[in-house]
Amino acid sequence: MLKLSNVTIAYNDKIVLDSLDLTANKGEIIGVAAPNGTGKTTMFNVMANFVKPDSGHVFFDGKYTYRNEKEELHIHRMLATFPEQKDLFEELSGVAHMKLYANMWKGSTKHIRPIIDRLHMGHYVKRKVRTYSLGMRQRLCFAMMMAADTPIMLMDEVMNGLDVENVALISECLMEMKQDKLIFVASHLLSNLDLYADRVLFLKDGKFVHERKFTGENETFLKLEVSPEQYESISSELSLPDGHMFIANYLLCIPLLGMSESEQTKWMAQMLKYNKEMTVGPLGTVEYYEKYYAKTV
Numbered sequence: 001m002l003k004l005s006n007v008t009i010a011y012n013d014k015i016v017l018d019s020l021d022l023t024a025n026k027g028e029i030i031g032v033a034a035p036n037g038t039g040k041t042t043m044f045n046v047m048a049n050f051v052k053p054d055s056g057h058v059f060f061d062g063k064y065t066y067r068n069e070k071e072e073l074h075i076h077r078m079l080a081t082f083p084e085q086k087d088l089f090e091e092l093s094g095v096a097h098m099k100l101y102a103n104m105w106k107g108s109t110k111h112i113r114p115i116i117d118r119l120h121m122g123h124y125v126k127r128k129v130r131t132y133s134l135g136m137r138q139r140l141c142f143a144m145m146m147a148a149d150t151p152i153m154l155m156d157e158v159m160n161g162l163d164v165e166n167v168a169l170i171s172e173c174l175m176e177m178k179q180d181k182l183i184f185v186a187s188h189l190l191s192n193l194d195l196y197a198d199r200v201l202f203l204k205d206g207k208f209v210h211e212r213k214f215t216g217e218n219e220t221f222l223k224l225e226v227s228p229e230q231y232e233s234i235s236s237e238l239s240l241p242d243g244h245m246f247i248a249n250y251l252l253c254i255p256l257l258g259m260s261e262s263e264q265t266k267w268m269a270q271m272l273k274y275n276k277e278m279t280v281g282p283l284g285t286v287e288y289y290e291k292y293y294a295k296t297v
């Protein structure tokens, strides 16, 4: 449905996206995780044709790219980007904003009422935006996307400024919406991505350095916190298995996949003397994030 092919873009000699390739399909929510200034927004801007890459292309449905105005129009009919709060019109009501998006993409506003109810916006949506709190504005931005109801949605910082209850509400809505859509979510709420993303891409130095998939095939690790000194002594005393990790100078992860049950038990018993609290499971988005971005000395 959407394909990035060899996309490169640099600003002032700094390569932000470096020969990026990606294939994404309908029915997927794809999380994008990376620290500030890495290139998430730039990637969305390339997908939406707000910036032209220095090289490479974005393809939609295998054939459309931004070759001419006709193709641009065709693509923009199926793609919406998450509005920024600063682009809201202070003197217009929330419902007027939703109608704007609904008319632009659907040519109708009949579907707006259920969205207002689903997002619990009934008590404020008719008021002018200038009276809204940060969280109310953010819910409106999300409601505008739901009103646009496009097959492809690019959601940058969708959870910004939302309290726990509203993060949960928007997460539920994302899961309900994804069936017939491709949704990208760039977020710094990493464990929240684990709730609804089908995969999470980690962007670093212009490339995807890792893709975390939420399928049964994730590797299982024995995970325990140890100090760098303890890690050093474990490494010198024992021959840690290939693929082990010491994430962010505190988390030792020992891969268990392929080990016999007795071998697994042996590792657990050996680790008990370093830390009695250990868990077994795949790495979460937070742990991968620390693996790739934590500054260690």
Ligand SMILES: Nc1ncnc2c1ncn2[C@@H]1O[C@H](COP(=O)(O)OP(=O)(O)OP(=O)(O)O)[C@@H](O)[C@H]1O
Pocket: 011, 012, 016, 034, 035, 036, 037, 038, 039, 040, 041, 042, 043
């Ligand atoms: N128009 C531009 N001109 C020059 N540099 C730019 C421009 N747009 C982005 N950059 C640079 O590209 C890099 C990536 O920026 P981008 O906004 O894509 O990051 P991001 O991952 O979305 O960050 P954040 O999490 O802060 O939103 C940054 O170093 C930024 O300064």
